[in-house]
Amino acid sequence: MAMVQTLEQIIAVHAGKPDELLVVAEELMDRYRAIPVAALVPMQQQLGLTATEIQSVLSFYHYPVTDEPVKCHVEVCGALSCHLKSADEVLNRLCSALGASPGLVTEDGRLLIARVECLSDCERAPAVHVNGQRVSAADLDVLVKHIHEVLA
């Protein structure tokens, strides 16, 4: 119930402003690390958009829409500068160590590891962000431990 109220509070600030759909989406991402399914109907009602219009925009920008908020959202950059620094290996090893598949929320709904196209963090390639925070991928064992701590 508390989550629904918070969702509604976030969305209600933008009531009647369909142009602020991406603002709402970013605020939900900051709060829940994904767009909870429970947000979709309030978004339609408050922003005055249809379900199709909302899904069309969210899918275009690759917003993850999940049943429940995820606890830990890991983004691994796979763009060229990171590709040259073994980003694919980082992604595969993280998924393997944490029992995840790229781009899919784990069965317990708590972890999402996704390959993204660019985090604009290229000087630290391979760039990895955990819940929006830059982390080092220099030592993958340390990174896996950090993700376990976030999940705890």
Place this chain on the structure above:
Amino acid sequence: MRPAPVLIASPSVIEAGLLREYYLRYPFNALHKAVSLSPVEIIAELKASGLRGRGGAAYPTGLKWESVMQQPEPLRYVVANGEEGEPGAFKDRVLLERNPLAVIEATIIAAYTVQACAGYIYLNHSYREIAQALAQLLQWLREDQRLGENILNRQFNFDIQVRRGRQRYITGEETALFRALEGRRAEPSSRPPYPTEQGLWHKPTVINNIETLSCVPLIIEKGGKWFGALGPEGSHGPKLFCLTGDIQHPGVFESTMDASLRDLIEWAGGVAGTFKGAFVSGPSGRLFLPDDLDKPLTVQNGCGNGIVIVFNDTRCAADLARQVTDFFFAEHCGQCLPGRESMKQAKSLMDNLERQTSLAPMQKRYGELHALLQNSSKCGLCSSGTAMAPALMHAFPEDFSRHFQGHCAVCGSGV
């Protein structure tokens, strides 16, 4: 000799937690000077500086502002483009971390010049901390009457909102960015009309890259002539270059545009390994080979947005071509038929590399797709995205030939 930086002379004020001190120290000389000038005088100063856009297209900034100023429609907007989604680009982030007020000050000056009512700073979604810092700075500016109602008692009203959107490379395209600000899919519009005529909400809009804007306060304060004297003819002023890839010390380096690729690599500690090539202006830019190392990185030579991705001789050019093709396939918007179909075919060519028997027909087909896109796609993304693979095929045919045997020992690819 490496020139002293003027755009990113200070360390990050956000990381150091010194935002308030930075705000209190910031002189706002350019803003105070600008409001004592007429819009025509400001544009004359910009034209004299020779400032060109730093996002890649290198359009003269003075002309862009003048075009908006001359529109009959009174409702106008200013947009700072910080989407920065091309692989290897992070200079705008570094700039905003180190001197965010230069961008805000320039946005206010642009609004004063073209009499805009509202402005937006659009950021890559991962720039969360920067967005928070900008929001705080904007609040302090409102409290000090440098933003909002009756700015500096000049009866000039203007305010700025900070927006973020989840990364899509296409959003950096000007008209696509307007759609993102309107809460829609970032799909480019056909030109004309140009953004200066019908931009955000179909109103005349100044849209400039973050780095372009950060040059404006320097021009207003020190004069267009001072700025124009920096760098070679047609490539005036300081420029930021992002060096990544097989390089010892990746980072952002500020220089004038008479610096060569060799200079930049030297400042970044040298190549990790032996230089094989570099993508200058990113994967949609130009391929620089060892013979190009001493070319100055001017606008004419394709410095573009300043992205430089270096690769060494252990890299397989076919793997790089595949990576670049995959990126543009994933990031194209799918809106226009030429873009949609050509990107699908380009990806199919690269996906089936190991099933080809010779390079020539593949090179020919990829080149045809590139030409078709140049002539018929709605925006420049897909055509610029299909330029690099043919360049790699031309420069390194032996790398592709290895794949035709069914396996490449260099990149480990195989059927």
